[in-house]
Amino acid sequence: MAIFKLSCLILLFPLPTTSSSYYGSAPTESQISYADHCASIVPKPTQEQFHYTRFSLPRHTGYYKGGSNLLIKNSSFGVPAVTSLIFRIWSIQAADHVEGLFKISGYIVFHRDGTYYHLRNYTHSRPTYYSGGMYYDEKQYYYSKHRGPVRFSLNGFWSESSGKLCMIGWYYSRQSHSGDSLYQPAVLKLYNFKNSTTAVNGLITGTLESLLNSENDPNFFKPVSIMILPMFNYEYSLVSKENVSGLLVQNDSSPGLPLTSFPRQTFCSLFSKAVNLFDLRFAGHCGFSAKNCTPFGREAEYLPLVVSFSEIECLEHKQRLRALIKFSSSRYDEPFNPNTALIGEGLWDSKKNQLNLVGCRFLGVTEDSFADAHVGDCSIGLSLRYPSIWTIGNSNSIVGNIWTSKNVTELGYFDKISFKRSYLNLPMRVSGLKYQYTKIDKARKLCSRKKHVNEEGAIYPYPFSQDMGFDLKLNSAKRLTVWGYSSPLSVGNELYSQFWYSKHYSNSTFAKTKQINISYQIGIMHI
Template sequence: MAPARRCSRACRLSFLMQLVLVSAVVVFPAAASSTSRCSNPSPAPKEIPEGNDAAELLRSFQISTGYFSGGDRLFAPDDESSYIPRSFSLTPSKVARTTDSALLEVYATLTVYGASSSHGGGGSHRRRRRYTFSRAASFHLHGYYSSSSAELCMVGASGSYNGENGLVKHLRDVNLRLRVPNAPSLSDPFVTGLLDGADFETISLVAYVESDHYVFSEKKPSCPPPTPAGDARGALQALEANFSCPRLKELIVSSYKFEHADGDSSSPSSPTPTPLSLSTSRMHVNQMHCTANGSVRAYVVFSNDTDADSWRWQRMIHSRFFVKEEAVVANGYWDATASRLCLTACRVVHSSAATGPSSTDLKVDREQCGIGMSFWFPAVWTIRDRSVVAGLLWNASQERGNKHAAGDVISSAISASSIDLYRRGSNLSDVKYNYTMVDTAKKQYIQTGLSKSKKGRFPGNSSTYSYQDFKFHFDTGEATPVTIGSVIVAGDMMAAEYAFFEEVNMSRPAVATMDHTQLLNVSYDISYYITPGNWQPPKNSSRLYGVPSEPRQISAEGVYDPQTGILCMTGCQEINSSTDCQIMVTVHFASLDAKGKGHGRGRISSTRDKSDSLYFDVIDFALYGMYVEQIEESIWSTDLESIMAVTTATLWCVFAVMQIRHTKANPAAAPATSVSMLAVVALGHVAHLALNVDAMFVSRRRHYVQVSASGTLELNEVMLRLPTLVAFALQLCLLQLVLSNRRSAADNGRPAKAERWSLAERKSLWICLPLYLLGGLLAGTVHAINNGRAARDNPLIVRVAADPATLWDDLASYAGLILDGFLLPQVIFNAFSASRVRAVSPWFYVGGTVLRAAPHVYDVFRARSYVPSLRPSYVYADPRDDLFGVAWDVAVPLGAASLALLLFLQQRLGGAFFVKGRRLGEYEMVSTIGSRQEVEKAIDHGHQDATVD
C-alpha cells in the first residue's frame, strides 16, 4: 500500500499544478481582453425622461465624415482604392440621461464605407483580374458614455454588409470604443477609437469633432488688413447677409494655392513657402463648423499635389476627411466690421505611438500654435487672380514674442487664393474687374488681319442672343465667360443677360468703324485636357488601354468683334510651377445662318520661341453645340415632329377602320387579302413601340439647355405611343377577320376556293421571306464593315456626336424598309391567285403609301431647313425606324408609289395582267377523265369567282 499512497500524492500534486496553469491561460487573456472590450454596467442605470437638451445630446455624438484604417479582411487596402474614399459616420438614434449623472445611454448606427476588391475567376491566379467596388458595413450599437473618462463604449450583436454576390453577410460580436471629448477645444478636437469584431481585423477611427460643446479660445486673434488695403468685399454681397454660417462654409471650404509677395504664383527658381514646410504648394480647408454668433473652427490640410491633383482635391474636398497630409486645426471668429475671417491655428501631428503616416492617432502639438490665418472676399479681379476667396498666413507667435525653431511656424506672410472652378453661383455684383492685357489682344487682332474677316450675323449683332451663345465646348474642354464689358457674369445668369443687353445692344454701334470702337472687352476661363507629349500608345496590344491626360486651366482676356464673330484673347496658365502669359486664344464663332453642324472653330497657340521650355504646339479645336436661336428652332421642330407622329399614328387607325369596313361590306374581299401584308403592318407597329419604349416618360428637353422662358408644346411620350397601340389592335382585328373568313370558306363547302387562296399565300411567302432574309444579311454585313472601319480609327479621337448605330439599330432601320414595301406581299399574292377582287380599300393602300413616303419628304425638308443637333432627339422620321439619306429619300417614295399603282391595276385588270401568255392560275386543274360538262362547269365557276366584287 505504501507505493500506492506515494502515487496518489504525486497525482494530486500534478493535478493541482495543471489546474493552476489552465487557470492562468484562461483567466489572464480574459482579463486582458476585458480591458479593451465593452460591457454594460451592472446593475444598468435607469433612463431619465427626456429634457429640453435631447437634440443637443444627439448632436454631441453625431459624426458625418470620418476616416478609418485597418479592417483588411473586410475592405481593400487604402492605397489600392484611393478613388473610393474611406470614411465612416456615426448617427445616434437616442441619447438619454440616466440615474447615474456620469453616464449617458446611447443608441447609434455606425456605417463604415470603403472599397472591396475581388479576383475574377478563370485561368491562373496571375491572370485573374481584380475588380474594385464600394462596400458599406453597418453596425447597430448600444452602450454608455462616461463623462469622467470621455469614453463611449458600445456593443452590438452583429453588423452586416452586402457581399460580392449581393447577399447580406453578418459580422459577429462587434465592439466599439470611442474617445469623445467632453469639451472639445483647439488642443483637443478629435474623436478617436477602435472597432473590432470576430470576423474582421481591428479598425481604427478618427474624426474632427462636430459637437456644439466646442470651447473656443478666449483670446480673439488679431488679423492684419487685406492687401492691398480696402480690397475686401462687404459681407452683405458675399454672404448674402451680415453673417450666414452655411454660406460662409460653402465659400471657405475649398482648395487654395499659395502666392508670392510679388503676386507671381510660381517661379521655378524660388519655391513657394507654406505654413508647415517648404515643399507643399496647396492648402485645402477640409472641415469647418461655426455658430450663430460668428465663432468659427476649421480643419485645414496641406499638400504638394500637381495640377491634376488639384482638380482631384477640388472634387473630393467636401466628401473626405484627410489624415495622411500635414494639417492644422484653427478657431477664431468672423469680423463683421472688416468682413474677414480671423483664425489661430495649431499644427496636427501623429502621436509617437503611430506606426506610419496612415495612422489615425492624431493629436495637436500645443508648442506649434503660432500660426495666424485670415480669409476674405476680394473686391477686385484681374487675369492673374479671379479667386472668390483670398487668404493670408503669417507667424502669429512673433506678435507675442514667442520664438520657435525655424520651420515650425511661418517666417513671413504668405497669401493664398481659392481654386474655385465653379464659383457655386456666387453673388459677384460688387466685384470690379481690371483689364490688364486687353491692349495686347486688340493689337494682335488688328495685326493678324482677323478684323477683315467676312461679316455676318453673329451673337451680339443679331436680334436673338444669350449668355449661352458665348459659352462654348470642344472635344477636350470648355470655356466660360467671366466678364462681359464691365460686368462680372461668372456664376450669375441674371448678370450675364444684363451685361449682354447693356454692353452689346446699347453700347455697340451697328456698323464697324476703322478705329475698331465696336470691339467688346471680355474675359474667359478655359479648361481643357491634353495628352502628354512623350506618351505613345502600347505596341502590339489588342487590349483596351486608357489614354493619359493632363488638365490645363487658362485665364484669358481680350476683345470680341460682334461684326465678324471673332474672339481674340491673351491668356495665362500655370505649368510646372511656372506662369506662362504668352498664350494667344482665337475663336471663330459660326454664323447664326450656318446650316452645318458645330459652333465654330478655335486655336490655342504659344507666342514664345520654339526653343523656350514653356513653348507648346498649336492646339486646334472645333466647337460643338448650338446657338440659342438654333436650339429654340430645334425645339420647335421637335414639337412639330410630335404632332406629325401623333397624326400619322392616328391616320393609321383611320385607314385600318376603313379597311375593316370595306372587308365587312364585301364578302369576297376578306379571303383575297394577303395575310402576309397584314402581318407586316402589324409587326411594324410592334417594332415602333418596342424601339421607343426607352423614351417613355422621359422629357426630350434633356437634350437642350433651358434657354428660353417662352411656353412651347411638349407632348408626353405616352400620347405619342397610344395611337400606335390602337392601330396595332385594329390591325389584329383585321387579321382575325381575314383568317376567320378563309376558315369559314373552307368549312362551307368551298375547299377548292380556300385551297387556291392558301396556295397563293404560300407562294407569296416563298418569295418574300428569302428576299427579307437576304436583305437582313446584307444590312448586317454593311454594319460589320462600318464597325471594322470605326475600330481602325485613331483611339485618341473623342466622339462628341451621337453614338454609332448598333446592329439592332441597323436591323430595325431595315425593318422600316420592309414596312415601306408593305404592299409587296399583296401584289405577289394577286399575281399567283389571278384575283381581280378589290380586296384592299384605296384608303388603306393609298393612305398607307403616303404615310410611309411622308417621313422621307420631311427628311429632305429637315436637312435643308434646320440646323442638325449633334445629339438630335428624333420623334418623327427617326433613323431607327427607317433608312434615310439622299438616295433612300428618293427611292422609297418611288418604290412605294409603284407598288400602290401596280395594286390598283391588279384589282381592275387581274392579278397577272402584266404576265404575257397564259395567265397564272386562270384555270383550275381538272381531271382528264371528267366529262365535258364538268369541265365547262368548272371553267364557268372559275370565271364567276374571279369577277365577284
Template structure:
C-alpha cells in the same frame, strides 16, 4: 477651371435598368433577403465581458431623452485600416490608384439615462465608407460600398469614455455571409468641445485571429461638434491677424449681416493654389510642415466642419495634399492637416483664422492630439478683379513664431481656383490690356455683312464647350470650356458669379440696349486639359464686335512651378486668343485659335492651338423644343399607323384563312421584337423622378414629359397587336395538316437569313472595334459603345423586315396574296420615313447636345446621308419584290431554270354533304 484632377467615371450601369415588373419583383426579394440578413447578423454579445472595466453597465430608463447626446446629428470622421472587410487593395474592376479615401459616420439613434447620473446608454450605427465608387475585389470580404455596424453601449460623461458592442453583416466575393462582431471604444467623448477636442478610438473584432470574420483593429478619429466654443478667435481680431499682409479695407468686399460668412465659405473642399516666395530655398522654412512630409504642397483645400449660430465664425480643416487626386482618394493624413477656427473682421473685411497642427506619433489615428496653434490665416474677397486676379477668394498663411523657432515658415500667398461669389455685392473689373487686344483685332477684322445677326455680348450664347486641337486642326488634344466673366463693367449674365439682390449689378445691363457701334470690352475664363494631364487655365480680356461676331482677347495663364511668386513671373500674359462666332441663324461651328507671342526660342513659347465648339444658341434651344414637339407627333402618327396596318393584316387573314402557312414567322418575330425591346428598355422612364429627365424635358415645362408617356402607351398597343398577329399565325401553322412541308420551308428561310444576320452583327462588332482603336498620337477620341452599335444594327434588320418573307416566298414559290398591300407597303413606309426625316433634320437643325431624340434616334438605327439613301432604296426594292411575288410567283424574278414547278397548290376541301 478647377485644377483638381478629373474625377474617374464609374462603370456604366445601363444593364441594371429594369422594367417596372422586374423592379417590383426585385424590391420584394430584396426586402425578404435584407430581413433575413439583418436577423442573421444580430448576435448576442455580452456587454460586461468586454466593456465593464471601461464604462460599467447600468439599468436604462424606459424612454429615451434628447437633452444629453454624445455627438451631433451629422457627426463624421476618419478611419484607417479595415482592408479585410472593405475595399481590397488589389481590385480587379474599376481600380483607380490609391483609392483609399476613408470616412466614417456616427449616427446616434437613442440615448437613455440610467440609474447612475453620470452614465447613459447609447444606441447607434457606425458606418464605414471608403469611396464613392464600387469595386470588385480579388479577395477579402466586401466588394465595396459602406459597411454598417449596429452597436449599443454606455457612455460616461465624467471620463469621456464610450464603449459599445454590436455587429455588421457583409458578404464575401464567393457569396458567403459573414457576421462581424465588433467592439467600439472611444475616448474624450464630451458634452462640449473646443479646437483642441478630438474623439479617438478603435473598432476591434471580437472574433479570434485567423477566423474568416476577423479583422485587424481600425483606428478612428472625429472632430466633435457638440457645444463648440471658439476659444482662439475670441480675442481682438487685429491681434489674431497681426503679422500677415495688410490690405486696405476698400480693396476687399464686405459682408452684410444678411450674408453670413458661412454662405461664402461653406462649400465642400474649396481649393486654393499656393504661391511661395522665391527668396528661401529651404523646404523647412517654406512649408507649414516639416521636411518629413516629402513634398512641398502646391494646393490647399478647405473643408468646413461647423458654422456658428450667428454666421460670423466657422470651423474647418485645412489640408495640404500632394495633389487634388490624392486629397480625394488618399486616407486622412493628420501630418498634413490643420484644424482651424476663424471669425469675420468687419473692420478689415477679412476672415482671421487660427490653425493648429494635428500631431501623431504613430500610424494609428487614436494617438492623435492637437498642439502648436501658431499658424495664422487671412481670407478676403477682392473688390477689384483684373486679368491677373480673378479669384473670388485670396489670402495668406503665416506663422507667428520667431524666425529661428522650429515650425516657423515664410508667408505663403494663396488664391482660390473656383469663382463662385455668393451674396457679396460691389465687385468690379479693371481692364488693363484691352488696348493690346483691340490693336490685334483691327489687323484681322472680318468684313461686315448686312442682315447677319451675331450673339449678344451679354447672353448665354457666349459660353461654349470646346475641343482643343493642334494648329492644323487634325488632332484633338483636349477638351475645355469658355465663359465670360464681365461684359463691360457688369458681371456676365447667367454666369457662375452670383451676387446678392441688393446689388442688382447684372440688371442694369439687361435694361439698357447694347451699343453695337462700338466693340464692347469683355473678360473671359478659358480652361482646358491637354494630354490628360496638363490643366491650362487662362484669364483673358479684350473686345467683342457684335456686328461681325469677332472676339479678340489677350490672355494670361498661370505657370506651374515650385518657385512661383505672387508677381508677374507666375503668369504668362503673352497669349493672343481670337474667336469667331457664327451668325445666330446658322448651324456653323464656333472657331478660334490660341497663340503665344513669345519668340520661338523662349521657354514660355508654345505651338499654336486651335479649337472649335458647337454654337448651341438660345434660338437653337427653342428650336430643339419645337423639334421634339414635331418628333413626338411623328412618333404618335407612326405608331398609330402601325396599329392600323397590323389590324388590317389580321382582318385580311380572317378573310383568307388559307394563306396562314405562307406568312413568315421569322418576319413576324422580327417585327414583334422591334416593338418589344425599345418598350422594355424605356418603359421605366414613365416612373422615374422628374429630376432625372433630360435637360430638354426640363426646358419644355413638362409638356414633352407628359407626351413621352403617351408615346410609350401607343407603342405598347402596337406591340400587343403585333404580338397578337404572331400568335394567330403561329396557332394556325401548328394546326395545319401540311405542317411538315411548311416547317421545312421555314427552316430553309431561317438557314439563309440567320447567317446573314450573324455576319452583319459580326461586321458591326468589327467596325466598332476598329473605330474605337486609339491612334498612336491621339489622346482623346469619342468611343461609341458596342451596345449602341448593336442596337443600330438591330434597327437595320428591322428596316429589312421583308427579307424573311421574300425568302419564304421563294421556297414556297406560290402566288398567294399572303400579305395585305396595306400592311407591307404601309409598314415599309413607316420604317423608311425616319430616314427621310433625318436628312431634313441634319440640314435644318443644329446638333443636339442633349441627345434627346424622340424620333429617328441615331442610336437606334443607321442614320447618315449615305444610309438615309441606301436604306429607303432597299426597303422599296423589298416591297416591290413582294408585290411581284404575290402576283406572279415567288420566283418570278429568277431565271427560268431556277423557277421550277409550283411548290404548293390548293387542294379542294371535301364537303360533308
C-alpha cells in the same frame, strides 16, 4: 422503415458547433457579455434603472486606420481606400442612481468608397501646373471597384465625467454565395468623448476590435484605430472678436466684398459651399527647395498643388466656423492624410470683409494608429476674401494667404503662401464687384485708330452678346499651329458673366456713340 429513413436523413445534417462567427440569428446578450469587454472602461451599473432624457448628441465624423480583412483590402497599386467614418448615437437614457452615466444605442459607419488607381500617363490629363518657380505634374486618379460601407449597430454605456464610452455590437451582412446571414461581433472603445471641447484638447480617439476568438477565422478583422472630430458643445477658444491679436492682424490686405453683396447675404450660405479647392502659390525659392515652404516641415513629402477647405461646423449667429484644411498634390479627392492637414477655427471680420482662421496641426499620429493623436501647434494663420475689384493681374473670385506667427529661427517656420480660385467659380448675381482697367492706355497706343476711316452709320455687336467671343488659330515661326479661344471677362465696369445672371439676352445691335472698354480671357491649347 420510414422512421429509420427519417433518422438517417437527420443524421446527414451537420450538428451545430461552437464558432467564432454567428449565422442565422443575432447573438444574444449571453453570447457577447458587456462586462467581459467593457467593465474596465465604463462599468455597468448594479441597479439597472434608467429614464429617457432630452439630452441629445450630434452626429460625429472622423477617420480610421486599420481594419484589414473587413474595411481595407490590400491594393497592388499602393493607394488606400477612403477612410472616413460616421458615428451616431440615436438613443440615450440617464442612469437613475449614477450621475453622469448614460445607456446608449447607436451605430458607426465605415466608408469604403472604392479603390483608386494611379495613372501617370493618362491621355486626357491636364498639363503641368506652375507654382513658385517650378512646374508640377498633377496626379491623376481613376476611380473603380465600388465597395459599400460597413455599419456596426452598437449598445453600451457612456460616462460623461470621464469621457469614456464602451459599446458592443454587430456588423450584419448576407453572404452572396450561400444566402446566409453573417453577424460579426465587435467592441467599440472611445476616449475624450466629452460634452464640451476645444480644438486644443478636442480629438476623440479609440478602437473597434473584433470579438472573434481566432485570427485564423476568415471573418476576423484587425483592430480599427479611430479619430473623431468633436461636435458636441464645441467652444471656440482660438478666435474671438475680443481677442483677434498677433496671429491674424499680421495680414494686411484690401477689403473684400461684404456679405450683403451675395444673394442670400448670410455667412454660412456663402462659405459652406464656396470654401473648397484653391491653387497654391509658394515663395520663389520653393521651386528648388521645400525648406520653409509648408506648415508641415519635413513631414511633407512633396510640395502640394492645392488646398481644400471642408466645413465641419458653421454658426450663423456668431459668424464662426470650423474647417478641415487639407493640402494635396491632386485636384482629385485623395485619402485623408493627417500629416498634411490642419483643423481650423474661423471668424468673419466685418471691417475687412474676410474670413480669418487659426489653424492647428494634427500631432501624435503614427502610420498604424490614432491612439496618441492630438491637436497642437496653433501658430498658423489663414485669411480668405472675395476681392471687390478685379484687374488684368487679379481676376480671381477668391484669394487668401497662409502664414505663421513663428520667426525664421523657430522650428516650423515657413514663408507666406498665397492661394486663389479663378473667376469661373464666382457665385451668381454678385453686386458691388467692379473691374478696373489698368492697362487701357497702353492698349490705345498699341491699337491706335485711323481718323480717316469713315464710320458714319456703322453699327457694332451688342457688347454683352455671345458674338463677342471668338476662336483663335495661331501659326508660329516654326510652322506649329495652336488653337485657342477668347471670351469677354468684363464690358465697361460690369462683369460679362454677372450680366447674364441678372439680365435677359438682347439681340439688338449697339449703335456706335462712344467707345466701351472690354477685357478678355484668352486660352491657348497646344496641339
